[in-house]
Amino acid sequence: MLSKRELFFKHVGQTSYAPPAIEVESASGSYVYDTSGKKYLDLIAGVSVGNVGHCHPKVVEAVKTQAEKYMHVMVYGEYILNPQVAYAERLCSLLPTSLNSVFYVNSGSEAVEAAMKLAKRYTGRSEIVAFKNAYHGSTHGAASLMSSNAYTYAYRPLVPVIRFLDFNDCAQLDLITEKTAAVFFEFVQSEAGYIPANQEFALKLRERCSETGTLLIADEVQTGFGRTGKLFAFEHYNIVPDILVIAKGMGGGMPIGALVADKFVTDAFTNNPVLGHITTFGGHPVSAAAALASLDVIVNENVIEQIAVKSKLFIENLIHPKIADVRGFGLMLSVGVGSFENVKNLILKGFELGFLTDWFLFEDKRFRISPPLTISNSEINTAVSLIKKALSKI
Numbered sequence: 001m002l003s004k005r006e007l008f009f010k011h012v013g014q015t016s017y018a019p020p021a022i023e024v025e026s027a028s029g030s031y032v033y034d035t036s037g038k039k040y041l042d043l044i045a046g047v048s049v050g051n052v053g054h055c056h057p058k059v060v061e062a063v064k065t066q067a068e069k070y071m072h073v074m075v076y077g078e079y080i081l082n083p084q085v086a087y088a089e090r091l092c093s094l095l096p097t098s099l100n101s102v103f104y105v106n107s108g109s110e111a112v113e114a115a116m117k118l119a120k121r122y123t124g125r126s127e128i129v130a131f132k133n134a135y136h137g138s139t140h141g142a143a144s145l146m147s148s149n150a151y152t153y154a155y156r157p158l159v160p161v162i163r164f165l166d167f168n169d170c171a172q173l174d175l176i177t178e179k180t181a182a183v184f185f186e187f188v189q190s191e192a193g194y195i196p197a198n199q200e201f202a203l204k205l206r207e208r209c210s211e212t213g214t215l216l217i218a219d220e221v222q223t224g225f226g227r228t229g230k231l232f233a234f235e236h237y238n239i240v241p242d243i244l245v246i247a248k249g250m251g252g253g254m255p256i257g258a259l260v261a262d263k264f265v266t267d268a269f270t271n272n273p274v275l276g277h278i279t280t281f282g283g284h285p286v287s288a289a290a291a292l293a294s295l296d297v298i299v300n301e302n303v304i305e306q307i308a309v310k311s312k313l314f315i316e317n318l319i320h321p322k323i324a325d326v327r328g329f330g331l332m333l334s335v336g337v338g339s340f341e342n343v344k345n346l347i348l349k350g351f352e353l354g355f356l357t358d359w360f361l362f363e364d365k366r367f368r369i370s371p372p373l374t375i376s377n378s379e380i381n382t383a384v385s386l387i388k389k390a391l392s393k394i
Contacts, residue, residue, distance in 0.1 A: 004035075020351060027054035030375045032356065041355040041383055043371045048222045048332070051249035052297045053372040059252035062293035066286045075104070075283050083288035090292060091260070094231060094299065096240045101263040104256070104283025108221035108247035109137025111257040112184070114277045115243050116141050116159070118259065119182035119215045121276060122268045128159075129176055129183040129214075131167040133362045135191035136184055136219055145184055148362060167192070168201045173208045182215040185241070187233035190222040193363030194327060194334035199237060206239040215242040215265075221257070225249035226298045226373050228330035229307040236329075252294030256287035303373050307331055310380060314369060317384045322391045333369040335387075340364035342394060349390035355383060 002010065004023060023035045030053055032040045045051065052059060066083055073079055088102040103118075105111050120126060130136070130145040137143065143152050144159035152158060163180075165172045167189055176183060185205065189195040197205075209216040218241035223233035227249060230236055234244075242265070247257030259266075269276030298304060307330045314333055315326045324336035337343055343359050346367055350357050357367045371383070 029053045044358045045372045048370045049248045051373045053374040059293045062289040066289035083285045084283045087288045087292045099260045101266040103259050107257045109139040109142045111245045112136045112142040115259050123181040125181035126161045127180045129163050133192035180214045184217050186219050188329045191361035193360045193366045194332045196329050202237040217243040219245045221247045226304040252290045254287040254290040313380045334366045336366045345394040355386045
């Protein structure tokens, strides 16, 4: 009889030649447990998904309660489903008044796909601008916003009429014109190794988009829901995007995504053509209920107010001869260790010592720290100790 590991490699599709293949038994708070009982301090949280930790009791209870009422019926904006309505009302109450309509999807990639279509439909334009070393997802349209040929050459031809600019370079903003439908923008470039936008660049980008009638689309799939020390990263910059793209930390561990815009903008999907973007499971009632519970935890339990202190605790204590620097924003931290070999060996040593971290797509000399926002100070001290121990062994 084949073992579960053997069945995994035989029947489950993989995305790399050597997946770590930890056999997960359970997860709780900041820890993942394998079938042998070994625990791993999770410093990636599913890549910024588990913002309220694994299996938060209030999220679990919301899932159970909603699952007992109804699950899938018809979700894409045709029936009135209480979890969708309650979440949209709650989220919009926390956002600027121009971000007042939530269009539900399943994931960050799909939210980006929907935003691409909406921008073209609403503006009547075809050109889209993105930034070099940005990451907006792996579906065909979202991947077309990726400047790296290494990850896209096998899937050509990509979506046409996409222009790439250098991040944080104000001199190139004039390339945004009246032909540009939208600019996709990360306030903290995620897969480039957590590089924050500078204030001047963000302000000038907003001004240029307003001048040309271009929609500024903020991709906050990784930065959203408290990770940077604000509910959303755009709040640090005192500007408001035209469309907000969200997912990952939105669902408390359940799959859900959305774009948020003015109702006048999202209504463009209702005509010419009708059903301009539809999705069978977008805003699934159970996921929406989980998202509301997660949002309430983040907002009501002082999670965001603790981010700056926790970030500082990591940064001030991550001192080691192999650590060149630590950068990022809030609990989106990127640690430079000099080489990809060091990153790879650190990740492998982490499995051995009992912590989980990961690498970046476009920055191979750094590893990421994006733990549950609910990680305790004592768990941070443990994490720092384990990282230093791992670095000393490689």
